Each structure stands twice: as structure tokens, then as C-alpha cells.
Amino acid sequence: MSVTSYSERPTARADESSALSVPWSRPRPKRRGISARAVSAITILAVLAAWALSARLQLVSPVFLPSPFAVWNKFVVVARDGFVDATLAQHVVASLGRVFAALIAALLVGVAVGLAIGISTIGRGIFDPLLEVLRPIPPLAYLPLVIIWFGIGEPSKILVITIAMLAPVALSTASGVRGVSQERINAARSLGASRFQLVRHVILPSALPSILTGLRIALGAGWSTLVAAELVAATRGLGFMIQSAAQFLVTDVVVMGILVIAAIAFVLEFIIRRIERQLVPWAGRE
Amino acid sequence: MPQLVLDNVSVHYEGQAAVERVSINVAKGDFVVLVGRSGCGKTSLLNVAAGLVEPVRGSASIAGRPITAPGPDRAVVFQNDALFPWLTARENVAFALRLRGVPPGERARRADELLKLVKLDGAGDKRIWELSGGMRQRVGLARALAAEPEFLLLDEPLGALDALTRERMQTTLLDLWTASQVGVLMVTHGIEEALVLATRIVVLAPGPGRVVRIFETGFSRRYATGEAIRSIKADPAFAAARGELTDAIFEGEAA
Numbered sequence: 001m002s003v004t005s006y007s008e009r010p011t012a013r014a015d016e017s018s019a020l021s022v023p024w025s026r027p028r029p030k031r032r033g034i035s036a037r038a039v040s041a042i043t044i045l046a047v048l049a050a051w052a053l054s055a056r057l058q059l060v061s062p063v064f065l066p067s068p069f070a071v072w073n074k075f076v077v078v079a080r081d082g083f084v085d086a087t088l089a090q091h092v093v094a095s096l097g098r099v100f101a102a103l104i105a106a107l108l109v110g111v112a113v114g115l116a117i118g119i120s121t122i123g124r125g126i127f128d129p130l131l132e133v134l135r136p137i138p139p140l141a142y143l144p145l146v147i148i149w150f151g152i153g154e155p156s157k158i159l160v161i162t163i164a165m166l167a168p169v170a171l172s173t174a175s176g177v178r179g180v181s182q183e184r185i186n187a188a189r190s191l192g193a194s195r196f197q198l199v200r201h202v203i204l205p206s207a208l209p210s211i212l213t214g215l216r217i218a219l220g221a222g223w224s225t226l227v228a229a230e231l232v233a234a235t236r237g238l239g240f241m242i243q244s245a246a247q248f249l250v251t252d253v254v255v256m257g258i259l260v261i262a263a264i265a266f267v268l269e270f271i272i273r274r275i276e277r278q279l280v281p282w283a284g285r286e
Numbered sequence: 287m288p289q290l291v292l293d294n295v296s297v298h299y300e301g302q303a304a305v306e307r308v309s310i311n312v313a314k315g316d317f318v319v320l321v322g323r324s325g326c327g328k329t330s331l332l333n334v335a336a337g338l339v340e341p342v343r344g345s346a347s348i349a350g351r352p353i354t355a356p357g358p359d360r361a362v363v364f365q366n367d368a369l370f371p372w373l374t375a376r377e378n379v380a381f382a383l384r385l386r387g388v389p390p391g392e393r394a395r396r397a398d399e400l401l402k403l404v405k406l407d408g409a410g411d412k413r414i415w416e417l418s419g420g421m422r423q424r425v426g427l428a429r430a431l432a433a434e435p436e437f438l439l440l441d442e443p444l445g446a447l448d449a450l451t452r453e454r455m456q457t458t459l460l461d462l463w464t465a466s467q468v469g470v471l472m473v474t475h476g477i478e479e480a481l482v483l484a485t486r487i488v489v490l491a492p493g494p495g496r497v498v499r500i501f502e503t504g505f506s507r508r509y510a511t512g513e514a515i516r517s518i519k520a521d522p523a524f525a526a527a528r529g530e531l532t533d534a535i536f537e538g539e540a541a
Contacts, residue, residue, distance in 0.1 A: 181366075181368065183364045183366055183368040184368045184370070186336070186338055186356065186362065186364070186368070187362060187363075187364060187368040187426075187429075188381070189338075189355070189356040190336055190337075190338075190356040190357070190358070190360065190361055190362040190430075190433075190439075191358055191361060191381055191382040191385065191429070191430070191432075191433050192357065192358035192382055192385050192386065192433060193385055194385075197385055201370075201381075201384075201385070202370065205370065205372045206370075208372070280372070281413070282371035282372060282413065282414065282415055285371070285415040
């Protein structure tokens with residue numbers, strides 16, 4: 001007798017919610033459906049209410065804290081008529097354009113540098129110290145130097161954001177590359193992979209989850225550098241809008257600009273998480 | 287007939303001798319199994335054959351050519367499947383073909399044939415994490431066979447599987463070996479597994495790793511000519527060989 005057919009059961013996938021629950025809080029039936037999300041919503045509403053109330057009772061001068069309604073009105077007005085010669089959409093597009101231009105530059109350079117660090121001893125010797133020096137410097141500190149070198153045009157702003165993004169991308173790539181299992185590399189080599197094929201078909205895809213994490217961190221770093229970069233003789237952009245509004249004490253535009261920056265950061269984070277799920281569905285399941 | 291030859295091979299790790307003067311010949315169609323206690327250098331020897339470890343003395347060659355690097359003429363299957371999770375089962379199997387520039391249609395067709403051979407037909411579109419441990423090892427075997435190797439190097443390929451899956455995989459291995467007529471060099475901890483699969487069993491002892499006994503066995507040939515595994519295992523000769531092999535492995539165990 002020989003075994004000719006049988007079926008095997010795929011491994012059961014852990015239920016996501018149970019995988020995420022804190023180990024020391026034992027699962028128990030939920031009491032009347034109070035979720036963390038509901039608590040978060042209530043918290044935000046409470047903050048908004050406190051803000052509205054303090055404005056209503058005029059506890060604080062509107063110059064310091066305009067009411068939520070004034071901010072909302074400003075949002076509508078600026079979206080329609082613009083502020084300092086550009087509509088809100090134009091400011092947003094200008095800022096996003098800079099961040100994405102910087103992101104592409106940072107990805108091209110950062111992934112290459114990260115690969116070099118992860119793969120070769122010489123690459124690590126060259127780039128590791130450079131990154132370690134560059135990483136802790138706040139972008140505002142090297143901004144003046146970049147202006148001396150490259151002027152006050154668009155390239156300087158993009159360059160500053162790129163530098164801010166470079167370290168997270170390169171370091172995550174390097175750690176992803178170093179984390180590739182030796183067995184996986186040996187298997188590919190024994191199947192006939194050349195050195196280049198090894199990088200292209202095994203190392204890069206293996207490091208992809210890590211690269212995407214780096215990209216997410218980089219986007220956060222870049223977005224927060226944006227305001228600093230746009231302080232420099234920009235004529236458009238969210239940072240510029242806030243800056244010029246502050247000079248004229250148009251506080252409602254300042255608050256509105258901050259909220260728009262926060263909203264965009266939130267949306268970007270959300271989009272990248274979606275991309276991660278699409279691109280590296282195996283992450284955390286190996 | 288092409289041979290995989292390890293001739294008087296010694297392997298040292300950081301000055302420590304792991305293997306001392308071991309010679310092993312694997313001809314095409316052989317199924318050679320290395321057994322022995324931990325630290326006897328089984329895996330080191332396999333890695334020398336794979337071209338992943340360089341011996342300090344002695345030589346390794348395949349069909350007369352010296353082994354200096356890994357190559358698709360000796361595909362390796364590891365204990366942890368080492369599959370690529372970003373590829374489907376089919377794409378994993380077709381990996382070696384892709385490296386050689388085989389066109390997509392052709393390599394998908396080849397991969398599906400191989401998946402059928404390891405009894406995974408229909409699982410080609412599955413992602414790796416959707417497969418059980420046994421299914422993954424099957425994909426790993428199919429992927430190694432896709433390189434059309436003359437020899438298969440198996441490093442405890444069934445080590446991570448549960449007992450029942452293991453037993454089924456043994457018959458799959460024998461079927462593949464019979465069908466493809468490759469030469470196999472395999473490392474295992476399983477005494478019964480060695481007896482079921484091997485045409486020759488090389489018993490190694492640790493400190494440093496060396497050959498203590500070589501058994502020529504015929505149980506796998508009996509399977510190849512149609513006898514059922516259960517009837518082979520029920521044969522008193524199997525039990526006797528099992529006892530003899532166990533004695534050889536633990537012979538000279540420090541008292």
C-alpha cells in the first residue's frame with residue numbers, strides 16, 4: 001500500500017484582535033460595548049467642547065485662542081479665497097510637493113546607502129559614522145548652511161527635508177538587509193543565484209517590510225521639518241502660511257494651519273499603513 | 287556515472303576541529319544518510335558538499351569538478367523551509383527557472399508539474415504563510431528539483447515536522463528519489479527515518495566528527511520496487527537493523 005492522496009490543513013491564522021490584546025488583561029466579555037475607540041471619540045469631543053466653552057466665556061483673548069467656529073470659518077474662507085496670494089489647496093499642494101520630492105530623493109539615496117551598509121563591510125565603514133553624525137542634528141541647525149550653499153530657492157527646502165528623511169530610510173533598510181536569514185540566502189545561492197540576483201530577488205524583498213517602516217518614520221520626520229524649511233522665503237506652503245499669519249497675529253489662520261498639517265499627517269500615515277498591508281502581507285506571519 | 291565526492295575532508299570552526307578526515311561518495315541514484323549524535327559534524331559535511339563551507343583539508347568535487355561555491359547542480363533543502371514569503375507557492379518553485387531567464391509561461395508550467403509531483407496540485411496560488419509545515423517542505427523540495435540538480439542535499443528536511451506528517455513525507459521523498467533518480471545526501475536525527483530512506487547509512491561520532499560505521503541497506507530499494515512502508519517496517523530484519531544502527535550511533539558514548 002502506498003499513500004496516494006491526502007489533504008493537509010493550512011495553519012490556522014491567529015485572530016487579529018486576540019493577537020493584539022495585552023497579555024496580562026485576560027479576555028472577558030465586553031461590558032456594554034465600551035471600546036477604546038469610543039473613549040477616544042469622547043476625549044476629542046471633550047477637548048473641543050472645552051475649547052469652545054473657553055472661547056464663548058471669553059476666558060482667553062481671541063488673539064491667543066480663537067474659537068473653534070472662527071477657525072472653521074477661516075478654513076472655509078481660506079479654502080475659497082486664499083491667504084497671502086494662494087488658496088489653501090495651493091498651499092497644501094506646494095507643501096506636499098516638497099515632501100514627496102524629498103521622499104523620492106531620500107528613498108533613492110537611502111535605500112542604496114542602507115543596502116551598502118547591510119551588505120558590505122566597506123559600505124558600513126563609510127556610511128555608518130556619517131549617518132550617526134547626521135542623524136541627531138535637528139534640521140533647523142543645518143538649514144542656514146544649506147541656504148549659503150544652495151540659495152533660498154526650492155532645492156534648498158527639498159534638500160533639508162531630504163536630509164531629515166535620509167537617516168530613517170537608510171538605517172531601516174540596513175537593519176532589514178542584516179536581518180535576512182542566512183538559510184534564505186544559502187537556499188537562493190544553491191538554486192543558482194548570482195550576487196546581483198541575490199540582492200534583487202532575495203535581499204531587497206526580504207528587507208521590504210523594514211524599508212516601508214523606515215519610509216513611514218521618514219515621512220513623519222519630513223513633514224515636521226517642512227515648517228522649518230518653509231520659513232525660508234517661501235511664497236507658498238502650509239508652513240509659510242502659518243508663519244506669515246503669525247506675523248500679522250491672525251491666530252485663527254495659525255490654528256487652522258496647524259490642524260490641517262495634523263490632518264494631512266494622519267491621512268498620510270493611514271495611506272502608508274494601507275500600502276504596507278498591500279505590499280508586504282507576509283510581515284509578522286513568518 | 288557522476289559522483290559527489292568528499293575526499294578526506296576536515297572542517298574547522300575557529301580553530302576547533304568539527305570534522306576530521308571524512309570521505310563520502312554519493313553516486314547518482316544513491317540515497318546516503320548521515321546520522322550521529324549532536325556535534326558529529328553532519329551538517330558541516332553537508333555544507334561542504336553544498337559549497338557553503340570550505341574544508342581546511344581534503345577536497346570536495348562533483349562529477350570531477352571541484353566544489354568551490356553553491357550551485358544548482360546540488361540543490362539544498364533546509365530544515366526551516368527558507369521559502370520566499372513574497373512569492374506564491376508556484377513562484378517559489380519556479381525561482382531557479384526565473385534566475386535562468388526561463389519565460390514566465392514555461393516556468394509556470396514546469397512549476398505546476400513539480401507541485402503535482404509533490405502532491406500539492408492546486409496549491410500553486412497559495413501564499414507561503416497559508417501552508418502547513420509539511421506543505422512548505424513539499425514546496426521546498428519541488429523548488430530544489432526545479433533546478434534540475436544531479437544531487438539533492440537535505441539538511442534535516444523533516445526535522446521540524448510532527449511525527450505523522452514526517453512519515454508521510456518519507457514516502458514522498460522516496461517517490462521523488464525514485465522518479466528523478468537524483469543522488470541524495472541527507473542529514474537526519476531519526477534512526478528509523480535513516481533506515482527507511484537510505485541505500486547507505488554513514489554513522490558519525492563526535493569530538494571531532496569522524497566516520498565510525500557504514501551500513502549498506504536495502505529497505506528503500508524494496509519500497510522502490512513496490513513494497514509498502516508498513517510491511518517493510520514490520521519485517522524482523524528492519525528491527526534487527528534498527529538495533530544495530532542504534533548501537534553503532536551510541537557506541538563509545540562517554541561513560
